[in-house]
Amino acid sequence: MWTKQELSKLRLEARMKVFGESSEAQFLFEIAGTALGVIEFTAVEKLSSPYEVTLSLASEDEVRMDEVIGREGLLTILGDEADRYFHGIISSFVQVGTKGRFFLYQAKMVPSLWLLSLEQDCRIFQNKTVQEIVSTILEDAGITSDRFVFRLQNRYEPREYCVQYCETDLQFISRLLEREGIFYFFEHSRDKHLLVFGDSTVNYQPIAGEPQVLFHPSDSRVPGEEFVYAFQLQRQIQSGKITLRDFNFKRPTLDLTAQEEGSVDNRFEIYNYPGLYNTESDGRRLARLRLEESLVVRDLAFGESYCPRFVPGLTFQLVNHDFEELNQEYLLIEVTQEGEQPQELEERANAEREFHYSNSFACIPSSVQFRPQEKIPRPFIKGPQTAIVVGPEGEESYMDDEYYGMVKVQFHWDREGRRDEHSSCWIRVAYPYAGENHCTQFTPLIGDEVLVDFLEGNPDRPVIIGSLFKGEHKAVVKPEDMTKNEILTPYQHKISLDDKGGEITISTGANYSCRMSDPKKLIHISTPNGRFLSLDDTAQEVRLNTEHGSYLSLHDPSKTIQLETEDRNFLLMEPGKITLKSTGGQEIIFQDSGNVLKMKNNNGHCVKIQSGNPNILVSDSNLTHKIQVGPDSINIFADTGTMTIQTKGGDLVVRALGQTLKLEGASGRITIDSTGIHIDAGAAPVEVKGSLIKLNC
Missing domain, CATH: 2.20.220 (Glycosyl hydrolase fold)
Structure with missing residues (x-):
C-alpha cells in the first residue's frame, strides 16, 4: 500500500499533525489515502476468529463518514525487529468531537471476513467439499480468490448434503471449519490482509524477524528491545478419550462406533451420538479431531510482552525463562495489543511521556496440533416443515434406484433450487409399516406437499413424515362425507371405508370394484361391463352374473343352484x-x-x-x-x-329267437310258432303244418 518513501513521509505527517516536530509517532494510520494521527488503539486477534482493531484518532482536517466507512485502512506499529501491519475494513466510524484545532474520531477496523456476519441465508450445498463450500461463500461475499488461500494437508470428501439454515455466512463457514478441524488466521501486508486456512502443524510459521524472544521478568520496557516480561504455563485435566457412534440405514448391521484416546487423561471419556458420519473411516477421523480439540488447551500458556510481532497462527521461541521446561517453541493462539501515543494533543510540543505499547497473549506448545473448539452450534429446526416433492421435468414420480422409497423435495425457503431432481438429496420417507418382505408404501409423487421433520433437529438430516393437501390438490373426502376414509392413487385406484354407511369399497381406475356392506350384509364384486359376483347374506344367496345376463345363483333357503345363460x-x-x-x-x-x-x-x-x-x-x-x-x-x-315299417333296397328281417312270432290286428292275427303258421282272419282261419309244404310249384 505504501512504499518506503511514502511510509517515511507518512510518519512525518503524523508526527507533525498530531504531536509536532519534536515528537515521532510510533503508530501510523491511514484510511483511503488519508493519514490520521493515532491517539490510542486496541487490537484483539484470535486463531479462527475475525480480528478487531479499535482506534482513537485525530486530524486537523474534518473527515466525512461516507469517505471512510467500508474503506480499507492500515495501522502500522513501528517495531524494533520489523514493523507490524494491521490491514482491514472500516466497519464503524464515530465523529467524537473536537479538541483545540483537532477533530477527534473513533474507528473500528475488521477483516473483510467479518462482513460475512452481516449476511444470513438459507441454502443447500450438495456433493461439495468444505473447501468448495467456503470458497463459494467467500466469493459470493465479494472476497476475491487472491484474498484467501487454503494450505491444507488433509483430503476432505465431498459432503452429500450440507445446509446453511438461518445462519450468517460467518457462522456457517465457522461451523463447518470447526467440525473439520480447520483453523484460519490472517497475514497482513501494507496493501491487503490474506485469510489463510490450515489444518496441520506444517502450517505453523515463525514470527517475522528473530523467532527467539527473550524473557525478562520486568514490566519496565528496555528501549530498543522486544521481550516477554510475564509468562506462565497452565496444565489442566482434559478428557482424553472420545467415543462417537452413528447409524447407517443402508448398512444397518454395521457397528459405527469410533473411539480415539490419548496417552494422558484417557480415563475421562466424552461419548457423543449421533456422530454425523456414515463410514468407519470417517468416524475414526472425527474422533481423532475431537480428541485433538479436547487436548489443545491441556497445556495453555499466558503472557505479556513488548513484541508487536506476535500474531496468532505464528510461532516464537521463548528463551531465558527461569523454568527451563518453559523455554520452548509456542504457537500463538490469541494476542491483544494496546498502544498509546504519549503526547497530549494540547501540549504535544512539551510532552514528556513516551509512547506506550504492550500486548497480552495466549499460546500452546508448537508440538500440539491446534484444532478450533466447536463453539458454533448447528441450527436446530424446532419442528417439521413442509416442502414440495420434485423430480425431472415431465415425470409424475421420481424415486431412488436403491429401493429405499426415497424422494427429493424443494423446501419453501430454498431460493436457489429449481424444483427439479437436483433440489435436495434423497430423503427417506416414514411409512406406517416397513421392513423385510413387509410394508405399507405410498411413495409421494411429484407436486405433492409433504411434511418434513429433521433427525435431532439437524437440517442436514431430513425425513418425510407425512403428506398434506394444498391449493388445487384438495381433499377427496368432502365435509358431508367426513365419516369416510379413503386411499386414492393417481390412477384412481381407491379404497373407501365408510364408517357411517358401514361399507368398504375397493375399486380400480377402470372401475372394477368390490363393495362390502355391513348393513346389507353384502359383498359385491363388479366389472365396468356389468359382470358381478354377489354374496348376499340377507337374501342368503351367492350370485354370479355375466355382461349379457348369464348368471349362476346359489340360494340357501331353497337349497337350489340355478344356472342360466343369456x-x-x-x-x-x-x-x-x-x-x-x-x-x-x-x-x-x-x-x-x-x-x-x-x-x-x-x-x-x-x-x-x-x-x-x-x-x-x-x-x-x-x-x-x-x-x-x-x-x-x-x-x-x-x-x-x-x-x-319300411325298408328300401334291403330286406326287412324280424326274428323271434324264442318260440312264437305274432302279428295282430283288430280283425285278425298271424302266429308263427314251432307247430306251424296260423292265420286267423275271422270265420276262415288258415293253418299251415307239415315238414314240407309247397304252393303253386
Missing part, C-alpha cells in the same frame, strides 16, 4: 331334483323322488326312466304314441294313425 339355457338344482332346459324348450329332469330321469323336447315328446317302474317309456306329448321297454318285453303303441 340365451335362456337353464340348469336348476333343487333338493332331490336337477332340471336342464335349453333355449328351445328341450328339457332333462333328474328327480330323486320316484327315481325319475325324464328327457323332453319342446313338442312334448319325452323319454322317461323310473327306477320303481321296470319299463322305459318313450312317448309323444299326449302319450298316444309310445314305446315301452320292459325287462321281458318291448311294446310300441300307436293309439291313432298308421304305423309303417
Whole structure:
C-alpha cells in the first residue's frame, strides 16, 4: 500500500499533525489515502476468529463518514525487529468531537471476513467439499480468490448434503471449519490482509524477524528491545478419550462406533451420538479431531510482552525463562495489543511521556496440533416443515434406484433450487409399516406437499413424515362425507371405508370394484361391463352374473343352484331334483323322488326312466304314441294313425329267437310258432303244418 518513501513521509505527517516536530509517532494510520494521527488503539486477534482493531484518532482536517466507512485502512506499529501491519475494513466510524484545532474520531477496523456476519441465508450445498463450500461463500461475499488461500494437508470428501439454515455466512463457514478441524488466521501486508486456512502443524510459521524472544521478568520496557516480561504455563485435566457412534440405514448391521484416546487423561471419556458420519473411516477421523480439540488447551500458556510481532497462527521461541521446561517453541493462539501515543494533543510540543505499547497473549506448545473448539452450534429446526416433492421435468414420480422409497423435495425457503431432481438429496420417507418382505408404501409423487421433520433437529438430516393437501390438490373426502376414509392413487385406484354407511369399497381406475356392506350384509364384486359376483347374506344367496345376463345363483333357503345363460339355457338344482332346459324348450329332469330321469323336447315328446317302474317309456306329448321297454318285453303303441315299417333296397328281417312270432290286428292275427303258421282272419282261419309244404310249384 505504501512504499518506503511514502511510509517515511507518512510518519512525518503524523508526527507533525498530531504531536509536532519534536515528537515521532510510533503508530501510523491511514484510511483511503488519508493519514490520521493515532491517539490510542486496541487490537484483539484470535486463531479462527475475525480480528478487531479499535482506534482513537485525530486530524486537523474534518473527515466525512461516507469517505471512510467500508474503506480499507492500515495501522502500522513501528517495531524494533520489523514493523507490524494491521490491514482491514472500516466497519464503524464515530465523529467524537473536537479538541483545540483537532477533530477527534473513533474507528473500528475488521477483516473483510467479518462482513460475512452481516449476511444470513438459507441454502443447500450438495456433493461439495468444505473447501468448495467456503470458497463459494467467500466469493459470493465479494472476497476475491487472491484474498484467501487454503494450505491444507488433509483430503476432505465431498459432503452429500450440507445446509446453511438461518445462519450468517460467518457462522456457517465457522461451523463447518470447526467440525473439520480447520483453523484460519490472517497475514497482513501494507496493501491487503490474506485469510489463510490450515489444518496441520506444517502450517505453523515463525514470527517475522528473530523467532527467539527473550524473557525478562520486568514490566519496565528496555528501549530498543522486544521481550516477554510475564509468562506462565497452565496444565489442566482434559478428557482424553472420545467415543462417537452413528447409524447407517443402508448398512444397518454395521457397528459405527469410533473411539480415539490419548496417552494422558484417557480415563475421562466424552461419548457423543449421533456422530454425523456414515463410514468407519470417517468416524475414526472425527474422533481423532475431537480428541485433538479436547487436548489443545491441556497445556495453555499466558503472557505479556513488548513484541508487536506476535500474531496468532505464528510461532516464537521463548528463551531465558527461569523454568527451563518453559523455554520452548509456542504457537500463538490469541494476542491483544494496546498502544498509546504519549503526547497530549494540547501540549504535544512539551510532552514528556513516551509512547506506550504492550500486548497480552495466549499460546500452546508448537508440538500440539491446534484444532478450533466447536463453539458454533448447528441450527436446530424446532419442528417439521413442509416442502414440495420434485423430480425431472415431465415425470409424475421420481424415486431412488436403491429401493429405499426415497424422494427429493424443494423446501419453501430454498431460493436457489429449481424444483427439479437436483433440489435436495434423497430423503427417506416414514411409512406406517416397513421392513423385510413387509410394508405399507405410498411413495409421494411429484407436486405433492409433504411434511418434513429433521433427525435431532439437524437440517442436514431430513425425513418425510407425512403428506398434506394444498391449493388445487384438495381433499377427496368432502365435509358431508367426513365419516369416510379413503386411499386414492393417481390412477384412481381407491379404497373407501365408510364408517357411517358401514361399507368398504375397493375399486380400480377402470372401475372394477368390490363393495362390502355391513348393513346389507353384502359383498359385491363388479366389472365396468356389468359382470358381478354377489354374496348376499340377507337374501342368503351367492350370485354370479355375466355382461349379457348369464348368471349362476346359489340360494340357501331353497337349497337350489340355478344356472342360466343369456340365451335362456337353464340348469336348476333343487333338493332331490336337477332340471336342464335349453333355449328351445328341450328339457332333462333328474328327480330323486320316484327315481325319475325324464328327457323332453319342446313338442312334448319325452323319454322317461323310473327306477320303481321296470319299463322305459318313450312317448309323444299326449302319450298316444309310445314305446315301452320292459325287462321281458318291448311294446310300441300307436293309439291313432298308421304305423309303417319300411325298408328300401334291403330286406326287412324280424326274428323271434324264442318260440312264437305274432302279428295282430283288430280283425285278425298271424302266429308263427314251432307247430306251424296260423292265420286267423275271422270265420276262415288258415293253418299251415307239415315238414314240407309247397304252393303253386
